[in-house]
Amino acid sequence: MRPHYASSIANIQPPKQQQYFEGNRKGEVNELKILVKNNLSEKDDKKKREVIKKVIAYMTLGIDVSKIFPEMCMASYTNDMVQKKMIYLYLTTYAEQNKDLAFMAISTFQKDCKHSDPKIRGFALRNLCSLRFSGAIEYLMPAIKESLSDIDPYVRKTAIMGCVKVYYMQPDYLSNIEEQLYKMISDNDPLVIINAIHALNEVLAQEGGMALSKKLVDYLLGRLKEFNEWGQATILDELSKYQPKDDTEMFNIMNLLEERLKHSCSAIVLAVIKVFMNFTKNKPQIYQQVITRVKSPLVTLASISEGNFEIMYTILCHIKFIASKGYNQVFAQDYKCFYSRVDEPTYIKLIKLEILSLIACDINLGDMLNELGEYVTDVDQEISKKSIQALGAIAIRLPDLANAIVKQLSSFITLQDYITNEIIIVFKDILRKDPKHIKDCLDIIQSDSVTDQNSKITLIYILGQFGSQIPLAPYILQTFVGSAEESVELKHALLTSCIKVFFTRAPEMQEILGKLFYCIINNENEDIDLKDRAAFYYRALQNNPNELKKLWQYGIKIDKFLEEQNINQEALLFEFNSLSVIYEKNVNKFIKSFEYFNNLRNKELQDQIQESQQTTTEKQEPIQDGFDNEQTITIPNTPNLLEISNQSQPSLTIDSFVLDYRIDVEYFENMWTSLNNGASFTRQLARIDIANENSMEQLFNRYRLYNIAAGEEDNVLQMYFYGAHKCQVFFEFEINKNLNTVLLNTRSELEDQAYLAQKYVQDFLKQSNLIS
Amino acid sequence: MFGISSIYILDQKGRVLISRQYRNELPANIHETFNKKLLEFDEYTQKPVMIDKDGYTYIFIRHNNLIFMTVCSQNANCLMIFSFLFRLVQVLQEYFVNVEEESIRDNFVVVYELLDEMLDNGYPQTTEFKILKEFIKTESFQLKDKKQPEQTNFNVVALVSNKISWRREGIKYKKNEVFLDVIEKLNILIGQQGNVIKSEIIGQVQVKCMLSGMPELKLGLNDKAFFEAQGRQAKSRAVEFDDIKFHQCVRLSKFENERVIQFIPPDGDFELISYRLDIRVKPLFSVDVLIERKSTTKIEFLVKAKSNFKPKSTANNVEIFVPVPDDAEQPQFRTAHGSVNYMPEKEAMCWSIKQFGGQRDFMMNAVFHLPTIVSPNRDKFQKMPINITFEIPYFTVSGFQVRYLKIQDKSGYNALPWVRYITQNGEYQIRMN
Numbered sequence A: 001m002r003p004h005y006a007s008s009i010a011n012i013q014p015p016k017q018q019q020y021f022e023g024n025r026k027g028e029v030n031e032l033k034i035l036v037k038n039n040l041s042e043k044d045d046k047k048k049r050e051v052i053k054k055v056i057a058y059m060t061l062g063i064d065v066s067k068i069f070p071e072m073c074m075a076s077y078t079n080d081m082v083q084k085k086m087i088y089l090y091l092t093t094y095a096e097q098n099k100d101l102a103f104m105a106i107s108t109f110q111k112d113c114k115h116s117d118p119k120i121r122g123f124a125l126r127n128l129c130s131l132r133f134s135g136a137i138e139y140l141m142p143a144i145k146e147s148l149s150d151i152d153p154y155v156r157k158t159a160i161m162g163c164v165k166v167y168y169m170q171p172d173y174l175s176n177i178e179e180q181l182y183k184m185i186s187d188n189d190p191l192v193i194i195n196a197i198h199a200l201n202e203v204l205a206q207e208g209g210m211a212l213s214k215k216l217v218d219y220l221l222g223r224l225k226e227f228n229e230w231g232q233a234t235i236l237d238e239l240s241k242y243q244p245k246d247d248t249e250m251f252n253i254m255n256l257l258e259e260r261l262k263h264s265c266s267a268i269v270l271a272v273i274k275v276f277m278n279f280t281k282n283k284p285q286i287y288q289q290v291i292t293r294v295k296s297p298l299v300t301l302a303s304i305s306e307g308n309f310e311i312m313y314t315i316l317c318h319i320k321f322i323a324s325k326g327y328n329q330v331f332a333q334d335y336k337c338f339y340s341r342v343d344e345p346t347y348i349k350l351i352k353l354e355i356l357s358l359i360a361c362d363i364n365l366g367d368m369l370n371e372l373g374e375y376v377t378d379v380d381q382e383i384s385k386k387s388i389q390a391l392g393a394i395a396i397r398l399p400d401l402a403n404a405i406v407k408q409l410s411s412f413i414t415l416q417d418y419i420t421n422e423i424i425i426v427f428k429d430i431l432r433k434d435p436k437h438i439k440d441c442l443d444i445i446q447s448d449s450v451t452d453q454n455s456k457i458t459l460i461y462i463l464g465q466f467g468s469q470i471p472l473a474p475y476i477l478q479t480f481v482g483s484a485e486e487s488v489e490l491k492h493a494l495l496t497s498c499i500k501v502f503f504t505r506a507p508e509m510q511e512i513l514g515k516l517f518y519c520i521i522n523n524e525n526e527d528i529d530l531k532d533r534a535a536f537y538y539r540a541l542q543n544n545p546n547e548l549k550k551l552w553q554y555g556i557k558i559d560k561f562l563e564e565q566n567i568n569q570e571a572l573l574f575e576f577n578s579l580s581v582i583y584e585k586n587v588n589k590f591i592k593s594f595e596y597f598n599n600l601r602n603k604e605l606q607d608q609i610q611e612s613q614q615t616t617t618e619k620q621e622p623i624q625d626g627f628d629n630e631q632t633i634t635i636p637n638t639p640n641l642l643e644i645s646n647q648s649q650p651s652l653t654i655d656s657f658v659l660d661y662r663i664d665v666e667y668f669e670n671m672w673t674s675l676n677n678g679a680s681f682t683r684q685l686a687r688i689d690i691a692n693e694n695s696m697e698q699l700f701n702r703y704r705l706y707n708i709a710a711g712e713e714d715n716v717l718q719m720y721f722y723g724a725h726k727c728q729v730f731f732e733f734e735i736n737k738n739l740n741t742v743l744l745n746t747r748s749e750l751e752d753q754a755y756l757a758q759k760y761v762q763d764f765l766k767q768s769n770l771i772s
Numbered sequence B: 001m002f003g004i005s006s007i008y009i010l011d012q013k014g015r016v017l018i019s020r021q022y023r024n025e026l027p028a029n030i031h032e033t034f035n036k037k038l039l040e041f042d043e044y045t046q047k048p049v050m051i052d053k054d055g056y057t058y059i060f061i062r063h064n065n066l067i068f069m070t071v072c073s074q075n076a077n078c079l080m081i082f083s084f085l086f087r088l089v090q091v092l093q094e095y096f097v098n099v100e101e102e103s104i105r106d107n108f109v110v111v112y113e114l115l116d117e118m119l120d121n122g123y124p125q126t127t128e129f130k131i132l133k134e135f136i137k138t139e140s141f142q143l144k145d146k147k148q149p150e151q152t153n154f155n156v157v158a159l160v161s162n163k164i165s166w167r168r169e170g171i172k173y174k175k176n177e178v179f180l181d182v183i184e185k186l187n188i189l190i191g192q193q194g195n196v197i198k199s200e201i202i203g204q205v206q207v208k209c210m211l212s213g214m215p216e217l218k219l220g221l222n223d224k225a226f227f228e229a230q231g232r233q234a235k236s237r238a239v240e241f242d243d244i245k246f247h248q249c250v251r252l253s254k255f256e257n258e259r260v261i262q263f264i265p266p267d268g269d270f271e272l273i274s275y276r277l278d279i280r281v282k283p284l285f286s287v288d289v290l291i292e293r294k295s296t297t298k299i300e301f302l303v304k305a306k307s308n309f310k311p312k313s314t315a316n317n318v319e320i321f322v323p324v325p326d327d328a329e330q331p332q333f334r335t336a337h338g339s340v341n342y343m344p345e346k347e348a349m350c351w352s353i354k355q356f357g358g359q360r361d362f363m364m365n366a367v368f369h370l371p372t373i374v375s376p377n378r379d380k381f382q383k384m385p386i387n388i389t390f391e392i393p394y395f396t397v398s399g400f401q402v403r404y405l406k407i408q409d410k411s412g413y414n415a416l417p418w419v420r421y422i423t424q425n426g427e428y429q430i431r432m433n
Helices: A028-039 A045-060 A066-075 A081-112 A118-130 A134-148 A153-169 A177-184 A190-203 A214-226 A229-239 A247-262 A266-280 A284-304 A309-338 A346-359 A365-376 A381-397 A399-414 A417-433 A435-446 A453-465 A473-480 A488-504 A506-521 A528-543 A545-552 A562-566 A579-583 A594-618 A622-629 A641-647 A665-674 A693-702 A751-767 B030-040 B078-096 B101-106 B108-118 B129-135 B156-160 B224-229 B252-258 B378-383
Strands: A679-684 A706-713 A716-724 A728-736 A741-748 B006-011 B016-021 B049-051 B057-063 B066-072 B177-190 B196-210 B216-221 B243-246 B261-263 B268-277 B285-295 B298-307 B314-323 B329-335 B339-343 B348-357 B361-369 B385-393 B402-408 B416-431
Touching (some): A028 A045, A045 A066, A045 A081, A045 B108, A153 A177, A153 A190, A214 A247, A229 A247, A229 A266, A247 B243, A247 B252, A266 A284, A266 B078, A284 A309, A284 B243, A309 A346, A309 B078, A309 B196, A346 A365, A365 A399, A381 A417, A399 A417, A417 A453, A435 A453, A453 A488, A473 A488, A488 A545, A579 B049, A665 A716, A665 A728, A693 A706, A693 A716, A693 A751, A693 B030, B030 B057, B030 B066, B298 B348, B329 B339
Parallel strands (some): B177 B416
Antiparallel strands (some): A679 A741, B006 B016, B196 B268, B285 B298, B298 B361, B314 B348, B385 B416
16 A cells, blocks of 8 residues: 555545545545445435445545444445445445454345345355355355355356365365355356356366266257357366367367367367367377367467457467477468568567477478668567577577578678677587588678677687687687786686687787786786686696697587477477467466465465554664664675675665655655765666656665655656665656756765665666666 | 456556456455566567466456456466457447447446456356346446437346347337448468569458348358259359358358358447468568668668559559668659558558559659668568558459349338449558568
8 A cells, every 4th residue: 555645745646536545544434434324224226326435436546444344334225226335345345344344244244145136145145155255155165055056056156166266265164065166057047057167177177177988978069059269268168188088089179160160269269279279189190180180270270369469478478389299390381471561569479480380391491581781780689689590590400401501590690789799699500500601601700890799709619619610719819818807707607619610720829828827827816717727727728738639629519409309299289278388388387276375365365454553563663673684784685796806895785674664745855954965976867668656656665665645747757765774765767858867866864874875775776777 | 167267448558447256266366466477578579378376367368458358376278268358359349339438437337247247256257248238227427429229118127037148129210220240361472583482361251231121031141062062063253261150140050061151140330250361362462671781871762662453453552661770761652553651650651542543553762761770680671571561452363253142021012122242452561671
């Protein structure tokens, strides 16, 4: 919940038409309580509706209105359906916190469960089952049992779901319920059947869900068309677990289902595909035919879901999944469907690129090379890099066609630095696989536009490995020797490469290598490992260069590449049409058990109780609490590690600050005016998209600095924050969108603390890329 | 198949407007975790399915200024969840026309009721608007006035368990009519030399049905496979569908066996058929742009647009968007046809021609000044494609035709079928050099 004070200095809420979301909420819960009480005896339903609506509006805003619980219980004795629904919503939300009082409400629910209108019966039962506290179960079970055999399907389907809810509260209450649920699968009403299937799957989760007999399968298939799309998808999903007895049965079912591939609901189409794949997974030949058959509907779904990028993304993930399981040839003809459009989101473009790289082959490569070439020059750097990587992956997978790709990549030499950087990395992999391409790579290798650290290391590796075939190799290596600002990794690579080239081109390299040894060994601040290595090689060369040369010519032949293993036939079929396709992981790699989540939740509930107890004591003496955390100054695990250790100055981490520290507006104002400005900085704003009040508040909150006031005028956002570690610190934070600047003023009683706090803020602003 | 744990409706910054828990298994502050993840990326790179370190999966869609988000903890069927979320938006649209932050706030009670009725324990239940309407009687407020259709009372319970879930009984119209709109969208990408890199037709048949009773409709198309199934010689232009998808009311087995499209339609508007044709299409329009840099501060465009369809058709509201440098200023346009506007926010100029006959060509000349301080992205515009929007009535690119529509009802009334054809631009792009 937002701190209440925020609105008292500057009111930033835009005016709303409806009164429900307006105004100062402090203390209003009490007023509301009186309002509800007074209106209980009101005859006019319209007026009562308005009052109850107001309560729900408060609840929606996240304000705790649980205080009104008794009054709302009383109000539930109404015949007005609209009121009833709102009151029930309220009761189910707050019942967990008001166990004692919730019993009052139960009688109303029970009465409504016997109402003459089936709509009300079902509705009351659904809400009764949502009252999640253990005491309710005694009342629940009789109501559910009775409703399971209600004459109305709406009540029956609700009762079934009630069983599931009870199951999670107290599984033992449901002895022998399975039998009844199985019976209900032969109900007349489709929704009852579907809910029974869901319920069985949850109750019998440990035994692998509902058991499927041939009879049951035939029955469900026969009635398939009666179900709505969700029902059909559910039944098909169920069916995919079934194993037909013989081929005849399998083909019968598949023939029956084939027409469903034309359904406009993508969930059904995918569910049918899953059935087909699971049925035929042990029959490679038919499996291949199945894939060929379902290709067209898949491609259509991927292009028809125009605008619905989310569905398109899911379908593309599935296409990629199939293609990556060794069926990439199936999509080879349809490669044009995977060309990107300008207005597609980046995540769609990237997955399309991955698919293209998978399905490339000799029949489509010509066209595809041109298209991928277009993406290399895309304005979006991420797309550009990914398309270079895609080209590289194709070259490695299809050695016969690699030549054309290398030539095309080489032609990008004159373009931006980041393109060259990425190409070098891709070339390394291609050359590792097939060194004969070296002559086509020379132009890029010998250009001097490699700027990125990683690419430089890669370049040095290539120079070392293929030194004898690169005319300029020694002289490019020379440019790196003695350069102070390079990283240790780069120097390691440089040392290795220089020695490798030395063995093939000693006359040219001798002087360069000598200089390198000199630079490394005589540099006092040099990395100790690097020094050791250099000294070792130096002595070895002095002693017996030929012995060392022998050691270096190990000549391991690589016969299996990691990249090639991507395509394998082993299929994770059962997981088709589920999240594991999207994450490309097996289920047990990312899904945790029910107990795990339950523990997580229980722990949270306990924390909440503790926290609420703490805050009551904390509020009285806020400042003293600050000293508890005094000792916990640690060096954070950030990229700035080096810089910080050089300064040998303590720095602040998130743990230094007091969690949920609170002061009031008046105090803040007094402190702010009485203190001098401790530190301040102005930076260029790098990301305008997150520069709004809400995200800033959250960002600071995450680092335990709290907002006390905020306002925006003429594109200048001004916010005040505070926090406490050794002492209190106060911030004035301003984002000027006209000038694109970020300004921070920090004040504190201890001036050096203001400085540290400012650095702390600056660091996390940098991390969130707000400033550069 | 697993249930959804909860649904959140959030504003675009990730603040919760309305939420509903279905299964008691989530920490109360789960939306804050989502919110943090939302801030990490911008809209374009953010994937719509995310997982956090605790193993909760967030699946969400965006609509106007809203985010509809679900959380689940199991290996869910995410396509079904997406479909459900889109359906939820559709139903909300039926209620308040414009689904946006304000209308959600105005109608929070109805939204709560819908969320309660459409999902139970996280599993989709009834999601048809017309049936839901019978359960939810709370008034809803629309942002704009829209005429409320007449309400008739009928047996709801029969509805929920009805085999034909998409149509109720007892519908009555004074005049029985049905309107078919055949809309084809042409997606085409044309290379610098005028070569077609990719072309594709996405078609749909939209139906507005105003028929009484429970009529059975039969639709005949110039479908090549149908003629072949009948053993007849295909007529001059029969269409070969790559893939065709139908509304749930169509009897799929009938189509599968006899290629006959037969159905009992829902009342009102719905999409009957959608299809895709992967055929090579000659570009309907071609555009040539000649760029001349007169000096460092002046750039001239000569744009030539040509239409390649038959002279008897006419394209309406043609708009040609030609990218220009992002720092171009002081535009001067000359053309004999239509009007030209500079749209700096799109970094393009828009040449609009109200009516563009077939086999015609028009010219346009544009001169821009460029500041002496060169913008870093000045040459970016040459990478951007030319976009064209248009509408050609009474024409389908594929040659799709409705041959007949037969309407039969027990009561034997006469009904009038109406058919309209239109071709629109889909993603119609031409690459500049």
